[in-house]
Amino acid sequence: MRPVEAVAAVVLAVIVVAAVAPGLLAPGDPLAVSPADAFGAPSLAHPLGTDESGRGIWTRIVHGAGASLTIGAVATLIGTGLGVLLGVAAGFGDGRWPGRAADAGVSRLLEVLFALPGLLLALVVIAFTGPGAVPATLAVGLATAPGYARIVRTQVRRVRRSAMVEAAVVLGRRPSTVLLRHVLPNALAPVVVLATLGLGQAVVWASSLSYLGLGSPPPAPEWGAMLSAGRTYVQVAWWMTVFPGLAVVVTAAASTIVGRGLARRGGTS
Template sequence: MISVRKGGLLDGGYLWYQVRRSPLMAVGTLLILTVLICTAFAPWIAPHDPNAINLVNRLAPPSFEHPFGTDEVGRDLFSRVIYGSRASVGIGLAIVAISMTIGSAIGAFSGLAGGRTDTVIMRVMDVLLSFPPLVMAMALAAALGPSLFNAMLAIAVVRIPFYVRLARGQALGLRERPYVRAAVTFGARPLGIVQRHILPNALAPIIVQSTLDIGLAILTASALSFIGLGAQQPTAEWGAMVSTGRQFLLDQWWYPTFPGLAILLTAGGFNLLGDGLRDLLDPKTRAR
């Protein structure tokens, strides 16, 4: 168990020590905070309406009025990138929340139940894992129809088996603990054991994995939007913006470059934060 008292995980001195020890974690945290601020305060940060068309000013280069330039119909790219954080980051958080919640619950129950129940659940997960994740997400998104919501559901379904296997592995170790065996002996329901004993003690690796998965979910959602299976016009979404902007890359480099940088920095920020959390929550690292 990780202590939350002085000298434990929530001790300010220890947190500051970890930040100084891992400056990349600080960089990742700063990037994520910046993106979240843009997401929350987009109407106040964006200087223009992201969907306002101005054909007279189409494909204008970066300037003081339009820091990121304009697109093929004169919309301000800086405003669209700011508003695009709501779609891209929002879908990433939603994907991880859905897949983590469902996958962790199924995996913990499977590991605790064992026997045929565990075998059936894991064979189904093995079938899902046998397909390349991106290909399966594309197939599901195409079957459901091109939209941002359907892309979110498709990616969430693809990510569920990873959390099932992670939570099951934790449950297999925790079910032999005395407090779990005692709960089983006294007739506690499996659902109650999972909720009170398994999941709370398996949260550390699940949280780390979910943080790393947010960046991957954003990249996958952007890829689906890039090929037309995600966000549709006129929705401001980074992957869709890169898809349209690639046609103008040679002459209007700013069009695909700035949305692409937003994807890169956001995904990288979540990966750096996840790596830092893994070191923070790893007992072996904490003991050094």
């Protein structure tokens, strides 16, 4: 493991600990207000300063890791799950009806979805579902699904044409058996690695939706919501914006570096 990958793995592990057991790193209450401490600059008592209500930024960032990572992880699961379904439907056919029709239909659908930028597609979904943490999670998941579907389709078609699968078909194996025993185990391994890369992207998109007021509502300690609240006071309390933004950047960078390391060792491009 390269040094940068080891550092990224440690950082990601700390973020996971913050998400699972935030009290270990910040035992305070992220919602407790203290007007006397409002807009406090970084100090020994509050290493990252305080916000307009006197709440510690460090405490809120640590406790917000759970919300941000949960949204990112669930959105990634939704995206990969839907991507696998679409990719298998498009790629498992043998070129005859109805496989050819399924491939053509899914391919046209993916082309339409790829015509929209991912975040814009998420905004379209929220326009129908309404704002909130759950709709934001669903929106990000649906927005990332086309990318996974295209990768799964390519992998399934590659494995489907392999000698191993052709031999199973000649031996009279049922299509469901061929799919579950031979195709999926070999086609989905790169997708699992790429999902690690997608986690960082999902966290950034979820934070972006919260920043726009379409995700977790205030005063929830969620990184995007904290960024949105801090932009009003950026000239007098820069720490309210800088540190939540760094949390998003560091999480995305760490997951991307770890994912690329896994892809490199697994031979995924």
